[in-house]
Amino acid sequence: MIDFGSDRPVHRQLADIIRADIAAGRLKPGQALPSETRLMQQYELGRVAVRQALGVLRSEGLVVTVKREGTYVRPQVPIERVAVERAAEVTARMPSPDERKEFHIPEGVPVFVVKQPGKRNQVLPADRTILVWAVEEH
Structure with missing residues (x-):
């Protein structure tokens, strides 16, 4: 859950939650993340915070966003x-x-x-x- 009293920004907390779900396999490569609206409702956050969290995960290479479709866990690529x-x-x-x-x-x-x-x-x-x-x- 998001700790609104924490010094850590809420968008970073949401990114931590999603990152942990990816690491634990609860969100699998290629799987769609919940919509921005769903994340806003589930975590009681505004659209800006949700978009910032997704931006953090994109910058880490963990998710990809497809315009007009959504955000997905980045598929595994061969090494x-x-x-x-x-x-x-x-x-x-x-x-x-x-x-x-x-x-x-x-x-x-x-x-x-x-x-x-x-x-x-x-x-x-x-x-x-x-x-x-x-x-x-x-």
Whole structure:
């Protein structure tokens, strides 16, 4: 429940509740969250607080919102292991709008940029990429 006497903002409390439901499996990948109206009624909150809570969860990559449909628990995506050379330079940043569209990256998810000598730079979604050192051959 929401503690209206708490120092923690109510939208953060609602985000905590929904996050816990996702972590516990009560809300499953691909499942729709209750509507904004339903969340407002259930937790006795205003629309702004509910939208702020959903924004927090979107920025964490836990949910996706589809216009005119609703908000869903983000489906699980396959993890890819990518080998990088020891001389590689790896940085992390937020993706451009074009990269978000190209790689289907939800709001709040960064990308890795891998620069390897003699190779084209790679942009990889950080939520579904594990970087591993390439095995050196002798």
